[in-house]
Amino acid sequence: MPSTPALTSIGFDADDTLWQNEHFYRLTEQRFTEFLADHAEPHHLSARLLEAEKRNLQHYGFGIKGFTLSMIETAIEVTEGRVPASVIQQILLAGREMHSHPVETMPHVRETLEQLAGSYRIILITKGDLFDQERKLAQSGLGDLFNAVEIVSDKTAATYQRIFARHGDGPERSMMVGNSLKSDVIPAIQAGSWGVYVPHTHTWALEHAEAPLHEPRFKQLAHLGELLGVLEQFGAAR
Template sequence: MTKLAAIGFDADDTLWHNERFFQMTQERFLALLSNYAEPDHLADRLLAAEKRNLGHYGFGIKGFVLSMIETAIEVTDDRVPASVIRELMEAGREMLSHPIELLPHAREAVEAMAGRFRLILITKGDLLDQERKLAQSGLGELFDAVEIVSQKTEATYRSAFGRHGEGPERAMMVGNSLKSDVIPALDAGSWGVHVPHAVTWELEHADHPDAQARFRELADLSGLAPLVEEILAG
């Protein structure tokens, strides 16, 4: 029996760029509110709002825009100009229409695994936005299943790899977030492969699970095919 039957891929900042657009929009937000608070204070207040609102709005651009508007209202004591609110909403629409740019080696890595294993895209975020990005990426037809979820937990991976593969023990999850992609997959019994991205949202940071026997880290996705061969031969 093969040691791997299914491979899960994260989407944002694993297969294509994402977080840098949030960073660019945040810089725009800081500039718009610069007359009301210092940049570091604004950034801290925005992060607190995002964290507070995750349970209400989930992950993604729409929740980010609502958190920016909420923060703008708070730091201006309800005096934020309508023009600022309008510009924040325009910034969100620009993010939702931004062209997809694949990360280096993403297509080659997915193509190399397609047909050999069940491929599952497992991603968080807004349903319509994630569907748009997958369609524009040109990678959609390579995946056997797509899971757009509100959270990534141990139960998420047990369920996804159980329904679309042969259980978590014979699966691998590949992603840029230790907190969402790697650690819960390891807890489910899968292989967890960390592919760091240059920009990672602060709320996705976590300690490296170096003690986990099934944890691996790659510099980029060009190392995925050799890693899979190593695991199969081991």
């Protein structure tokens, strides 16, 4: 790690870093392919759904609502407008049920945050639907461990520069921890922060990117419990 002023702020992604998320999307997508099994093969439906999601990001943003609308759009397209109303109803119900899944925190999350709290400014930085993210944070029981919460429409270098300037001592004295190279790690490094990658078994295809292995501010962990050791290694822990 480069020699820089002491680290004072740590940002954490939420979905698939602090709690399970993509797993529920995968289960719902499987149900979606079953709804339309008479019209197309599962792999074809999944590919068409991903195309719709990509197109719709600029209109609906990230989250369950956009995913549900993309499923409906895909169903209409693959059936050439003949999708039964009963299938649309099933899709809407599946999307609604995603909002009711209990929050399942990832291993090592609470103990890691508890050990960091008080020594660093801890910031939750997540993107997606405001209502859904607030619901998951409340149900997680982790809310009191954060000094600040930022729910944003997207994550870019400018996003991290703004947030770490607002809640910390600037990006050069901050770290971002998350499971997405594209959203959590690379733009944070571009902003001047450290980027810590904690891979998840399931990562949305649109979040994939090449790991910046040659960046001195990049670190990869097997799980969140290794974060304290990383902080000690470059002398940032206090």
